[in-house]
Each structure stands twice: as C-alpha cells, then as structure tokens.
Amino acid sequence: MATLHHHPVLSVRHRPPPPCICLLRRPLKPHQLVPRAAAISTTVAESALQHFRRWLSSQGAGEGKAYPAAVPEGLGLVAARDLPRGEVVAEVPKKLWMDADAVAASDIGRACASGDLRPWVAVALLLLREAARGADSPWAPYLAILPRQTDSTIFWSEEELLEIQGTQLLSTTMGVKDYVQSEFDSVEAEIINANKDLFPDTVTYDDFLWAFGVLRSRVFPELRGDKLALIPFADLVNHSPNVTSDGSCWEIKGKGLFGREAMFSLRTPVDVKSGEQIYIQYDLDKSNAELALDYGFIESNPYRDSYTITLEISESDPFYGDKLDIAELNGLGETAYFDVVLNEPLPPQMIPYLRLLCIGGTDAFILEALFRNSVWGHLELPLSPDNEESICQVIRDACKSALAAYHTTIEELHEIQDEELVKREKLPSRLKVAIGVRVGEKKVLQQIDDIFKQREEELDGLEYYQERRLKDLGLVSDNSEIIFWES
Numbered sequence: 001m002a003t004l005h006h007h008p009v010l011s012v013r014h015r016p017p018p019p020c021i022c023l024l025r026r027p028l029k030p031h032q033l034v035p036r037a038a039a040i041s042t043t044v045a046e047s048a049l050q051h052f053r054r055w056l057s058s059q060g061a062g063e064g065k066a067y068p069a070a071v072p073e074g075l076g077l078v079a080a081r082d083l084p085r086g087e088v089v090a091e092v093p094k095k096l097w098m099d100a101d102a103v104a105a106s107d108i109g110r111a112c113a114s115g116d117l118r119p120w121v122a123v124a125l126l127l128l129r130e131a132a133r134g135a136d137s138p139w140a141p142y143l144a145i146l147p148r149q150t151d152s153t154i155f156w157s158e159e160e161l162l163e164i165q166g167t168q169l170l171s172t173t174m175g176v177k178d179y180v181q182s183e184f185d186s187v188e189a190e191i192i193n194a195n196k197d198l199f200p201d202t203v204t205y206d207d208f209l210w211a212f213g214v215l216r217s218r219v220f221p222e223l224r225g226d227k228l229a230l231i232p233f234a235d236l237v238n239h240s241p242n243v244t245s246d247g248s249c250w251e252i253k254g255k256g257l258f259g260r261e262a263m264f265s266l267r268t269p270v271d272v273k274s275g276e277q278i279y280i281q282y283d284l285d286k287s288n289a290e291l292a293l294d295y296g297f298i299e300s301n302p303y304r305d306s307y308t309i310t311l312e313i314s315e316s317d318p319f320y321g322d323k324l325d326i327a328e329l330n331g332l333g334e335t336a337y338f339d340v341v342l343n344e345p346l347p348p349q350m351i352p353y354l355r356l357l358c359i360g361g362t363d364a365f366i367l368e369a370l371f372r373n374s375v376w377g378h379l380e381l382p383l384s385p386d387n388e389e390s391i392c393q394v395i396r397d398a399c400k401s402a403l404a405a406y407h408t409t410i411e412e413l414h415e416i417q418d419e420e421l422v423k424r425e426k427l428p429s430r431l432k433v434a435i436g437v438r439v440g441e442k443k444v445l446q447q448i449d450d451i452f453k454q455r456e457e458e459l460d461g462l463e464y465y466q467e468r469r470l471k472d473l474g475l476v477s478d479n480s481e482i483i484f485w486e487s
C-alpha cells in the first residue's frame with residue numbers, strides 16, 4: 001500500500017518570516033460514511049459463521065487446531081485444543097487467497113490487466129465484484145462474514161471526527177480518504193464505467209472505501225505491493241498488546257518448482273489453552289494513531305503515543321541551496337519527518353536539522369563550502385546563542401499553536417477526566433480511541449515543549465561554536481577565560 005505522509009507541516013524558515021505550523025483545517029467533505037450494507041447488523045449471524053466453517057473444511061483450510069468464533073473483537077480464532085507456542089493454527093491454500101493471481105484468473109482480470117493499476121486497487125475491485133456476485137462467488141461464505149466496517153477513523157461520522165479535531169490523526173485520516181477518493185475517481189472512469197458487464201450495479205465511493213478498509217485492516221503488513229493478499233481464516237486473528245514477540249508468526253510454504261500448492265501457514269506466537277482465543281502482535285512499530293487508522297483500536301502503552309514533527313527548508317530562505325545541500329549530504333532532504341515518542345529522547349537528527357534551518361545572520365559563515373564536510377558535526381552542538389534561541393522559539397511556538405487546536409489543553413481539569421474516561425470499559429470504542437489519541441498527542445507535544453523550555457533556560461550556560469573553536473586553538477582556558485598570551 002502506498003505510504004502516505006499527511007502530517008501537519010511545521011515549516012521552519014530563516015527568521016523572518018516567522019515559522020508557522022499549518023494544521024489541516026479543511027472543512028470535512030460531505031462524504032456519506034454509510035457502509036455498503038449498513039442495514040445489516042455488525043454481528044455476524046451464527047448461520048453465516050457455520051457456513052464459513054463448512055466452506056473452510058471443504059477447501060482444506062485449517063486442521064482442526066483452531067476455529068473461527070464470535071469474540072469481543074468481532075470474530076476471532078479460538079484454540080480447539082491446548083496449543084504450544086509455534087504450533088501451526090491455520091493453513092490456507094492459495095486457491096482461497098484474494099490476491100493479484102486471483103484477480104488475473106477472475107472475470108475482471110482482463111479489465112485490470114491494462115495500465116498501471118495499483119495491486120490494492122485490483123484486489124479491492126475483486127472484493128467488490130465478488131460481493132456483487134452474491135452466492136455465485138467462490139468466496140461467498142468468506143465475504144458474508146467480513147465486517148461492514150471497523151472502528152478505523154476512515155469510517156467515522158463527521159460528529160465522531162470532531163472528537164479528534166486538531167490531531168494529526170484527523171489530518172492523516174482526511175488525507176487517506178482523499179487518496180482513496182482520487183483512486184476511486186480514476187478506477188470508476190477507467191474500469192468500472194468502462195466494463196458495465198462486470199460491474200452492472202452502481203459502485204459508490206463508500207463501497208470502495210469499505211474495500212480499502214477491509215484490506216487495510218486484514219492484510220498481513222509484510223504482504224505489500226504485488227504480494228498483497230487477503231487470506232481468509234488467517235485474517236480472523238486478533239491483536240493483543242500482551243504478545244510482544246517481534247518475529248513473524250506466519251510463512252508461505254510449498255512454493256517453488258517441486259512444491260505443492262502454496263499454503264499460508266499461521267502459528268501461535270504464545271502457548272494457548274483449549275477454548276482460549278489465539279492472538280498475535282500486529283505491529284510493534286505502529287503508533288496509536290496508525291493503529292486507530294488501520295484497525296480502529298489503540299493501546300495504553302506510552303511508546304505508542306507519538307507525534308510527527310515535519311520540518312522544511314523554505315524555498316524563500318536566502319540560504320536554501322546551501323541548506324538543502326547540507327541536509328542531503330546527511331541523508332535528509334528539503335522536508336524531514338521526525339517521529340517523537342512519549343518518554344523517549346528526540347530523534348538524534350532533529351536538533352542538528354533544526355539548527356540548520358534556523359541559521360542566519362552572522363552564523364551563515366558555517367554554510368560556506370569550506371565547512372561542507374564538517375558542518376553537521378558542528379550542528380550537533382549549539383552553534384550560537386541566537387541560533388539556539390531560534391530553535392527553541394520556533395518549536396515552542398509551533399507546540400503552543402498545535403496544542404491550542406485541540407479540544408482541551410493538558411492543564412485543564414477535564415483533561416484528567418478524559419484520561420479517567422479512557423479507562424472506563426463502557427465508553428464507546430470510537431470515543432475511547434479519540435480520547436486516547438488526543439491525550440497521547442498532547443502529551444508528546446507537551447514533552448517537546450518542555451525539552452525546549454528547559455533548553456531556553458540554559459542558553460547562557462551552553463558552549464557555542466566560537467568558544468569551542470577558540471578552545472581547540474588553545475585560546476580559551478577551561479574556566480572560559482580568553483588567554484591572550486602564555487607566560
């Protein structure tokens with residue numbers, strides 16, 4: 001799936017003009033967030049589940065070690081007997097996967113073969129086509145148990161989205177929906193409307209968004225690009241924060257010249273008792289905002305709370321070319337993203353990059369070609385009182401304005417109540433996600449502001465480039481006195 005960068009941008013430029021933080025303030029588009037089959041209950045009927053189970057065994061999936069069942073997270077996989085860690089719990093033959101090969105072999109294969117259709121769009125079209133075929137589809141029992149929507153923020157109503165006003169999650173969500181809309185517009189024109197025999201019924205943006213949401217929440221993260229595949233049965237496995245093993249819990253077996261048909265094989269990452277649910281870890285690296293966007297839940301782990309600071313070298317900066325050159329020499333670019341995680345130090349390259357952005361006036365000598373190879377090393381330490389003060393002001397102003405855009409500020413009493421609310425079981429799941437992400441982002445912003453506030457207070461005691469240079473030349477003593485001559 002394409003990587004989307006849709007964070008509010010913190011544009012830091014050489015002073016003046018003043019840097020600004022631009023948070024996405026677009027009015028929400030009047031998308032109807034009603035899923036395709038909203039009238040259908042979100043709870044899967046027992047008969048559909050039984051039909052799905054029969055279908056799985058008739059197709060040679062499973063092996064009796066785990067079975068699909070209704071669980072608190074919707075559907076899930078339950079152990080049919082005690083299973084030790086590493087035991088295979090689901091085996092799904094390739095003929096059941098919904099992937100590029102299934103698209104090619106299906107009646108939409110010809111229509112999807114032309115052009116440069118993204119793999120996820122092709123599989124989304126397959127989902128929609130097969131859903132429209134109803135009982136005639138070979139995947140009908142699987143399609144019948146797919147949720148009509150999840151709690152992913154892409155499915156939230158405008159009212160629900162108000163709860164994440166001011167957050168990066170809102171901006172990312174709107175960016176993703178815009179992206180899906182633009183993919184839909186082109187696929188509608190080029191494939192859906194051009195192949196009325198294959199898509200006789202109207203396919204709406206909401207249908208397409210549903211298919212996108214299904215893929216986003218169910219595809220195993222490593223199955224990207226051309227390998228993107230929906231794996232019925234295995235994709236019922238839910239996530240638990242208690243599973244912290246990093247390694248993959250699945251593999252594809254039997255591929256190759258003499259191999260039997262490819263088989264997706266899922267293993268339990270932990271011991272499970274008979275009748276208990278099997279869980280995996282979806283992704284240790286995802287932030288709460290990413291979990292909310294992809295799956296519609298969050299965790300209470302502080303390491304999931306993060307805020308992405310986006311810094312840019314402004315084209316109007318008089319030293320634009322030199323700064324860009326230096327950034328590129330050090331593996332960065334005109335725009336750089338820094339993920340700041342709660343209770344973690346700032347990403348190591350963030351402060352040097354900030355110092356670079358804020359260079360101006362008498363500090364500009366450091367940008368000269370002569371210093372090109374050593375400049376980054378100098379930027380890892382304070383350059384000048386002016387420059388250091390600038391980076392503090394720029395970040396603190398940006399944090400202040402970002403914090404002001406949220407529902408509440410961290411100091412307010414009702415914020416503490418918000419945190420209490422999250423702990424309450426009864427809270428609607430989407431509100432829980434909204435409050436959790438909101439509070440998490442604000443904590444990280446507050447943490448960033450605190451770091452730069454403390455730095456601001458220490459400005460007088462810092463050692464700057466000129467002082468370091470004089471020391472290197474033996475012209476300053478250890479107690480910072482200038483030595484004019486040795487006795």
Ligand SMILES: C[S@@+](CC[C@H](N)C(=O)[O-])C[C@H]1O[C@@H](n2cnc3c(N)ncnc32)[C@H](O)[C@@H]1O
Nearest residue numbers: 073074075150217218235236237238239295297
């Ligand atoms: C891969 S599917 C798992 C099967 C899904 N539960 C179902 O009913 O089809 C991922 C979705 O399951 C749900 N889910 C998985 N783990 C969860 C968790 N720990 N808490 C809440 N929902 C979870 C979310 O809706 C998520 O988008």
